[in-house]
Amino acid sequence: MHRKMAARELSIQVDGKTIGCEPGQSVASALLAQGIYRFRTSPNDHLPRGPFCMMGACQECAILIDGSIRRACQTEVAEGMRVCLKGASA
Amino acid sequence: MTPRTEIADLIVIGAGPAGANAALAAHNAGLKVVLVDEAAQPGGQVWRAPITAKAKQSPVKDIDRKMGDALRQQLVSANIHILTDTQVWSADRQPEGFEVGTIGEAGTVFLRAPRLIAAPGAYERILPFPGWTIPGVFGLAAATALLKAEKTLPGRRIIVAGQGPLLIAVAAQAVALGLRPVAIVDAASRADWAKSLAGYARQPRQLARGMRWMAQLTRARVPYYRQHEVSSATGADSLAGVTLRSLKSGETRTIDVDTLFVGNGLTPADEVFRLLGADQEPCPISGTQRVVCDELGRCSVPGLYAAGDAAGIRGALPALHQGRIAGLAAAHDAGALSGAALSAALASSSRALTQLQPFADASCRLMRLSGQRVAAAPDDTIICRCEDVRAGDIRKAINQGAVDINQLKHFTRLGMGPCQGRICAVNAAEIIRQETGAAVNSTRLTPRGPIRPLETAQLIGEFGYSDIPIPKPAPL
Amino acid sequence: MSTETCDLAVIGGGVHGASVALFAARAGLRVTLFDADALCRAASGTNAGTLTMQMTRAALIPYAMEAHKMWTDASRWLGHDVGVVACEGLSLAFTEREEQILSDRATARGAAGAPIRLITPEETLKIEPNANPGIRMASHCAIDGYANAYLTGIAFRRALLEAGVTIREYTPVIGLEPTGQGYDLKLRDGKASARQIVLAGGVWLEPMMEMLGLRLAIKTLVNQLAVTERAAPLMRTVVCIASGLLSLKQFPHGTVVIGGGWQGTGDRDTNSHRATTESMIGNVRLAVHAIPRLRQTRIVRSWTGFESETADALPALGPIPGFEGAWICGAVHSGYTSAPYTAHCLTQAILGGEPDMPLFPIDRLLTAPLRDPQRSTH
Numbered sequence A: 001m002h003r004k005m006a007a008r009e010l011s012i013q014v015d016g017k018t019i020g021c022e023p024g025q026s027v028a029s030a031l032l033a034q035g036i037y038r039f040r041t042s043p044n045d046h047l048p049r050g051p052f053c054m055m056g057a058c059q060e061c062a063i064l065i066d067g068s069i070r071r072a073c074q075t076e077v078a079e080g081m082r083v084c085l086k087g088a089s090a
Numbered sequence B: 001m002t003p004r005t006e007i008a009d010l011i012v013i014g015a016g017p018a019g020a021n022a023a024l025a026a027h028n029a030g031l032k033v034v035l036v037d038e039a040a041q042p043g044g045q046v047w048r049a050p051i052t053a054k055a056k057q058s059p060v061k062d063i064d065r066k067m068g069d070a071l072r073q074q075l076v077s078a079n080i081h082i083l084t085d086t087q088v089w090s091a092d093r094q095p096e097g098f099e100v101g102t103i104g105e106a107g108t109v110f111l112r113a114p115r116l117i118a119a120p121g122a123y124e125r126i127l128p129f130p131g132w133t134i135p136g137v138f139g140l141a142a143a144t145a146l147l148k149a150e151k152t153l154p155g156r157r158i159i160v161a162g163q164g165p166l167l168i169a170v171a172a173q174a175v176a177l178g179l180r181p182v183a184i185v186d187a188a189s190r191a192d193w194a195k196s197l198a199g200y201a202r203q204p205r206q207l208a209r210g211m212r213w214m215a216q217l218t219r220a221r222v223p224y225y226r227q228h229e230v231s232s233a234t235g236a237d238s239l240a241g242v243t244l245r246s247l248k249s250g251e252t253r254t255i256d257v258d259t260l261f262v263g264n265g266l267t268p269a270d271e272v273f274r275l276l277g278a279d280q281e282p283c284p285i286s287g288t289q290r291v292v293c294d295e296l297g298r299c300s301v302p303g304l305y306a307a308g309d310a311a312g313i314r315g316a317l318p319a320l321h322q323g324r325i326a327g328l329a330a331a332h333d334a335g336a337l338s339g340a341a342l343s344a345a346l347a348s349s350s351r352a353l354t355q356l357q358p359f360a361d362a363s364c365r366l367m368r369l370s371g372q373r374v375a376a377a378p379d380d381t382i383i384c385r386c387e388d389v390r391a392g393d394i395r396k397a398i399n400q401g402a403v404d405i406n407q408l409k410h411f412t413r414l415g416m417g418p419c420q421g422r423i424c425a426v427n428a429a430e431i432i433r434q435e436t437g438a439a440v441n442s443t444r445l446t447p448r449g450p451i452r453p454l455e456t457a458q459l460i461g462e463f464g465y466s467d468i469p470i471p472k473p474a475p476l
Numbered sequence C: 001m002s003t004e005t006c007d008l009a010v011i012g013g014g015v016h017g018a019s020v021a022l023f024a025a026r027a028g029l030r031v032t033l034f035d036a037d038a039l040c041r042a043a044s045g046t047n048a049g050t051l052t053m054q055m056t057r058a059a060l061i062p063y064a065m066e067a068h069k070m071w072t073d074a075s076r077w078l079g080h081d082v083g084v085v086a087c088e089g090l091s092l093a094f095t096e097r098e099e100q101i102l103s104d105r106a107t108a109r110g111a112a113g114a115p116i117r118l119i120t121p122e123e124t125l126k127i128e129p130n131a132n133p134g135i136r137m138a139s140h141c142a143i144d145g146y147a148n149a150y151l152t153g154i155a156f157r158r159a160l161l162e163a164g165v166t167i168r169e170y171t172p173v174i175g176l177e178p179t180g181q182g183y184d185l186k187l188r189d190g191k192a193s194a195r196q197i198v199l200a201g202g203v204w205l206e207p208m209m210e211m212l213g214l215r216l217a218i219k220t221l222v223n224q225l226a227v228t229e230r231a232a233p234l235m236r237t238v239v240c241i242a243s244g245l246l247s248l249k250q251f252p253h254g255t256v257v258i259g260g261g262w263q264g265t266g267d268r269d270t271n272s273h274r275a276t277t278e279s280m281i282g283n284v285r286l287a288v289h290a291i292p293r294l295r296q297t298r299i300v301r302s303w304t305g306f307e308s309e310t311a312d313a314l315p316a317l318g319p320i321p322g323f324e325g326a327w328i329c330g331a332v333h334s335g336y337t338s339a340p341y342t343a344h345c346l347t348q349a350i351l352g353g354e355p356d357m358p359l360f361p362i363d364r365l366l367t368a369p370l371r372d373p374q375r376s377t378h
Ligand SMILES: Cc1cc2nc3c(=O)[nH]c(=O)nc-3n(C[C@H](O)[C@H](O)[C@H](O)COP(=O)(O)OP(=O)(O)OC[C@H]3O[C@@H](n4cnc5c(N)ncnc54)[C@H](O)[C@@H]3O)c2cc1C
Pocket: B013, B014, B015, B016, B017, B018, B019, B020, B036, B037, B038, B039, B043, B044, B045, B046, B047, B086, B087, B088, B089, B119, B120, B121, B122, B123, B124, B140, B141, B142, B144, B145, B166, B169, B266, B269, B307, B308, B309, B310, B314, B315, B316, B317, B319, B451, B452
């Protein structure tokens, strides 16, 4: 656990909470590594959703990243990045 | 501010094995090439570059990693002009060739060239089942992407399920990470695999790797359910349990897991071809359609070429050769390569393609997904994830007279969300076909841009009101 | 294939043809509706759905006002939902010239009966807080709104079936022959006959008229739209600009449709049309200029459709001169808005009555008849 922490060089804010992550990681993978699977709810039936294809196609991981709706699986983490677990319609 | 335009002799979309080799071949023949990929580094799906330190330092360097590193080195040495982290969102025919709209850190940039090679690869197909939208259910391709780029997988108790060669690859690499799957769930039977073996035998290195993976799985005693599929998943905020069903007996069993990787093969990413109006033909593998092209990759639209998975799923090595062939053909058609030089340069790749075909066929057979299995989805199964449209909604719309998929879309909003049918359209089409016997060509959504959702801010950039070319007022 | 003669054959199943078919069947006629494609898959199923007076031609305002009442009351006469939302409408001016256009047009439309008044930026921002505070003036219309156009097809299909209309989709009519008692309709695999016919082919009215040997020039506009993914609430009115080249509204499910008549490219003869990137960027910039918070959304799709226009931009609505029992219905500017009412008026005439409001006979538009009826003029 301790060794793992040392390898983490970056931190991002997820709904105000700081989480550590590795440079190069995608935002999606950084959250998954923290056990965060639920990213948003579907706009119609309000069902929980999280990343699914990790290839940029399904849009299930699209959340507010630094104020824009972005695909978390295609967005690289950056120091101080602000992530909000809300989809476009929230 | 009007967006910037770059001019080249050839645009190549996708820097996977196909696109990267197309770009190299055309560049070496003297064309001015621009290569675009939305990933941070070239390599595509199979030869995806390691991104995190953990992945870069990984001691195990398999053949895909070696091939990818070699390709990236080649691209650097040849000084190919690559736009990475850049999505292609539009493709238009112009009198003098093609215009491709891209968006990246620099905002919107248009590329123009008389020729265009599209090699955007494939999407994964997943057989929908009740619960497949629960967080914690991922595609198999998702697992390979994470393994290659970051040497990691989410989850503690995982199941790897679906069909095709990726199943073994993902399960074995999970074991290597210390994440022993609770089960492998494979739609294929032992006999299906045996049939494919003959094809695999033509590629001894790949076969050996496959055998190594199987041995690892056996050693780790991973329970292997043959001729089984996932019939449902449950969980509130995230995945809690997965139910398997025997395809033979119908018997079910439920296993507690937090993560499921599931995939049922691939389907060509064909938006660019369809936007440009290239002819399509039925594809025996995916059951949908694929772009028509000749043995040099030339499509029905003059100046447009297809290569790699996007032209029909065949695998990484055939993609490499198809890419090279398309690149040479484009150079020849541009007048940079004589007919004789083209034939000479083609010989090795054409031979290789013929040799590789049985291997490709073997994989495809394992990945073939029967329409009946898709169309058997229970009514409460979500088909369109973006809009929560269920199989029952589709059947109801069909009863109300929807006979083609565009009508179905109007009746239900299927395919209207941000993924624009990329995940659901193939499956919805199967349901329509099975219920109505509709022809394949009436089960395709009308192709429209953008190819990816566009961040409005990136699309429009900074501008003043006077920059907007507002047309003349409409009549009063 | 039945060759039974129906009372009325409606050719073209857009909102015009479908409305005429519905009203005529309800009045007791045996009606068959033909469409080359599926119902309301052309302009009528792909348009922006704006039910606005602020983009409607002044001469059509009285029809549009009546039609607006019908749309907001669709459950009563149509019986099925097309997602109509009635709301206020705003047309914005950002420059001095636009202020001038706005007040001229507000005056003309007001005189034609639309409840339009000019308001200050402060008032505008009270009504639409996310509008660009840099506006100079706005015109406000109390009667505005929108429908969800893609629901038009299914709503009419249900209503038409209930009214006993025979719907023949994917069945283009490829020839018309007057028989003395009515008309024979040539189909790809057979024929049909009818005592009366209505041509309601949208932009294809021109080739349809050619089947009767008549030349009616129909200009084809290729209107282009774009839509965002579902977004949190951003706006509640229909927003236009003075020049009329923006229409913007957010549907209850959250998507924002951006339109206003920016042009794509296309060809009527092959029924192919596509969006252009320049129009898309221009139109979206204009939308963001009007509602700056749209900058934070994502655009998921753009598309195009054909809108028809006559030489004088007024409708083709009435009897076809020289052809007993043949009628034409279409080429109405902002035609989705007015369609139910213009179709209602035409149906009254077809049934032998006096229409509630005058038709727009096409004698004014017809040039010399063709010599060879089947020859195309392109
Ligand atoms: C996850 C996955 C794993 C696979 N594993 C194997 C394997 O182990 N062995 C094997 O033989 N085959 C495998 N396959 C099949 C594999 O896709 C092909 O063998 C091979 O990668 C095809 O090469 P390609 O160049 O055609 O496409 P890809 O390698 O998929 O490359 C396409 C490239 O295009 C880019 N692209 C796509 N659309 C756009 C756009 N709109 N804008 C910008 N860039 C875009 C993508 O980012 C990607 O880099 C796998 C496929 C997938 C999806």
